[in-house]
Amino acid sequence: MTEAVEHLQGGEQELLPADDFERTSGLTRGQVRELVEYGLLKPQQRDLETALSLREARRQGKDFDFDLFTIGLLAGYLRRIEQLQIEVGQLRAERPARTIYSEVSFTSIEVRKV
Numbered sequence: 141m142t143e144a145v146e147h148l149q150g151g152e153q154e155l156l157p158a159d160d161f162e163r164t165s166g167l168t169r170g171q172v173r174e175l176v177e178y179g180l181l182k183p184q185q186r187d188l189e190t191a192l193s194l195r196e197a198r199r200q201g202k203d204f205d206f207d208l209f210t211i212g213l214l215a216g217y218l219r220r221i222e223q224l225q226i227e228v229g230q231l232r233a234e235r236p237a238r239t240i241y242s243e244v245s246f247t248s249i250e251v252r253k254v
Contacts (some may be wrong), residue, residue: 154187161186165194171208180212193219 162169175181181190197215200206206214 155184156186156188156191158186161191164188164191166198167194174208175212178209178212180209180216189219189222190215193222 156164158169158172162172165172167175172181176183181194193215194211196218197206197211200214201211
């Protein structure tokens with residue numbers, strides 16, 4: 141894919157116009173409406189992060205022949221995974237890694253030629 145959308149990053153929470161959301165997610169207006177009816181997409185979730193999650197889920201859905209409902213579920217899980225990865229990164233930044241030293245014993249062997 142060489143589209144400009146690849147270079148966009150999620151995290152922007154402002155609502156996209158319906159046409160931009162559909163184009164970015166790769167879904168039709170009817171498919172977006174169907175996801176809203178399933179309860180997998182809220183009307184106020186037309187942000188860039190959601191559109192990119194739907195785009196990735198749709199791409200994977202083509203590979204595995206998923207229906208629209210499964211694509212909507214997958215998009216929700218992909219978005220949640222991304223949020224958790226950000227959270228883990230923040231927690232790691234707040235808590236520096238601790239180094240734990242344990243006692244090590246070893247035996248020395250001297251080898252002599254006879």
